[in-house]
Amino acid sequence: MTRSVVITGIGVVAPGAVGREQFWQLLVDGRTATRTISLFDAEGFRSRIAAEVDFDPAAAGLTAREVRRMDRAAQFGVVAAREAVRDSGFGFDDVSPERIGVSVGSAVGCTMGLEEEYTVLSDNGKHWLVDHSYGVPHLYGYMVPSTLAVEVAWEVAAEGPVTLISTGCTSGLDAVNHGAQLIREGSADVVLAGATDAPLSPITSACFDAIKATSPNNSDAEHASRPFDAKRDGFVLGEGSAVLVLEEESAARARGARIYGKLAGFASRSNAFHMTGLRPDGREMAEAIRVALDKAQLDRHDIDYINAHGSGTKQNDRHETAAFKRSLGHHAYKVPVSSIKSMVGHSLGAIGSIELAACALTLDRQVVPPTANLHTADPECDLDYVPLTAREHRTNAVLSVGSGFGGFQSAAVLTKV
Known part of the structure; x- marks a missing residue:
């Protein structure tokens, strides 16, 4: 078992x-x-x-x-x-x-x-x-x-x-x-x-x-x-x-421990494409998301919040926006998405764990962090990116994704217990 x-x-x-x-x-x-x-x-x-x-x-x-x-x-x-x-x-x-x-x-x-x-x-x-x-x-x-x-x-x-x-x-x-x-x-x-x-x-x-x-x-x-x-x-x-x-x-x-959440599913993929470049369709990240959801035994509609990689480069933000649409379908337009890198920057290898800490606290506090500094919408990034202000939101399942130089694409699903 x-x-x-x-x-x-x-x-x-x-x-x-x-x-x-x-x-x-x-x-x-x-x-x-x-x-x-x-x-x-x-x-x-x-x-x-x-x-x-x-x-x-x-x-x-x-x-x-x-x-x-x-x-x-x-x-x-x-x-x-x-x-x-x-x-x-x-x-x-x-x-x-x-x-x-x-x-x-x-x-x-x-x-x-x-x-x-x-x-x-x-x-x-x-x-x-x-x-x-x-x-x-x-x-x-x-x-x-x-x-x-x-x-x-x-x-x-x-x-x-x-x-x-x-x-x-x-x-x-x-x-x-x-x-x-x-x-x-x-x-x-x-x-x-x-x-x-x-x-x-x-x-x-x-x-x-x-x-x-x-x-x-x-x-x-x-x-x-x-x-x-x-x-x-x-x-x-x-x-x-x-x-x-x-x-x-x-x-x-x-032992009566306080539980922030369960690590329900994870998957990682490589794009085998370019050291720093990303394919615009987000296929590899979408595949990592799909497998992570399968391991968590969740449907795409179960995701209540997405903690995006959201680095702030034009190619990355478009790439993962496409990946969310590809993996979640129309639900991608309904689920709030945000990037805490807008507030704490991109700490390279550390940021994935910092973002998971934010996801666990989101499950615990039932509040979605905002994307700071998001004032002007990019027509190619047309999802709900929670601009500027945190939002109270019922959250039972969180998706967190990461994208790394070398073509690494990882997705993790945390759930409330």
């Missing part, structure tokens, strides 16, 4: 909001956390804006040793994991360590730590042969992305399956699905699953500048992230983390 998996704890570190409740309040208020980059000197870059986390490691509970050891992405992940554990009320000391798993997603790993250390070792790029003696003791850990999962595992002394999932911008969705699968197959009883990324560095900005994917609207950073708006001109980089505590449903009920 397949074991049902539920979410019993949520931890979030997001732009404009460190903590689950602050994050939810930012969303329902429709506030944006995008601004001029302050983490490095962005002068000369095409896009000089981002959604940054106002993060004080000491205030977040990290020791000086932890701060020195961990890259910013790892710090985010550990702080989010600690909040999720507290929220769940799960007694990790009461379960065998071999039955605790961890699944963490990340698109770019410890980018900030690596770039900062290269800058020091090469003396700002002056030397091709670098002097390793100037490196921090934990430099090797920055190079190995699995370090992020290891840091989270140490928090709960997890000795079960510990995995790092890196599938570009679908990493967060895929990592949570992997964690749920560990429970379904019996490899773990409880899993910390989520993702973290802190990509706001010169190298990341240069990469997206080169392909003109990010918004150049530097004079109006607050309104630069405009998914589905006719005047959108690219996505806004972000950073952050979300971690969920996943449990088998009957065990969660037996």
Whole structure:
């Protein structure tokens, strides 16, 4: 018999909001956390804006040793994991360590730590042969992305399956699905699953500048992230983390846990088409949605809300609008759709888990977050994108989708229990 998996704890570190409740309040208020980059000197870059986390490691509970050891992405992940554990009320000391798993997603790993250390070792790029003696003791850990999962595992002394999932911008969705699968197959009883990324560095900005994917609207950073708006001109980089505590449903009920929702269905597809390009018909995403619904044993008409990838690039927004119509038929015109990237930016691999946290809170609070900055309708994006203002809405089933460079397309279905 397949074991049902539920979410019993949520931890979030997001732009404009460190903590689950602050994050939810930012969303329902429709506030944006995008601004001029302050983490490095962005002068000369095409896009000089981002959604940054106002993060004080000491205030977040990290020791000086932890701060020195961990890259910013790892710090985010550990702080989010600690909040999720507290929220769940799960007694990790009461379960065998071999039955605790961890699944963490990340698109770019410890980018900030690596770039900062290269800058020091090469003396700002002056030397091709670098002097390793100037490196921090934990430099090797920055190079190995699995370090992020290891840091989270140490928090709960997890000795079960510990995995790092890196599938570009679908990493967060895929990592949570992997964690749920560990429970379904019996490899773990409880899993910390989520993702973290802190990509706001010169190298990341240069990469997206080169392909003109990010918004150049530097004079109006607050309104630069405009998914589905006719005047959108690219996505806004972000950073952050979300971690969920996943449990088998009957065990969660037996201990009287608060259940946010059930991970009812998931599917992933590749378009095998282009590294950054998307076919306009949305066929691969539509197929992922169809299979996810089948696994959840739901009909297309059962979906009450769609949390869109909604990056704010012209091709992506048209692509997934077509995918919703292809997979849901006429129901696509009736179901509310929104993109929280309009408020917290696009944190690459982390955003999928942050969006799943928003979906779980939507089920719990029965309120649909808005798409901020959506003022001018794009005729090619003609669905109900919940512009500007959050909406009370009866919600029993939520669809969350992600689209990643390399052709990754993922869809997850969460249901109320």
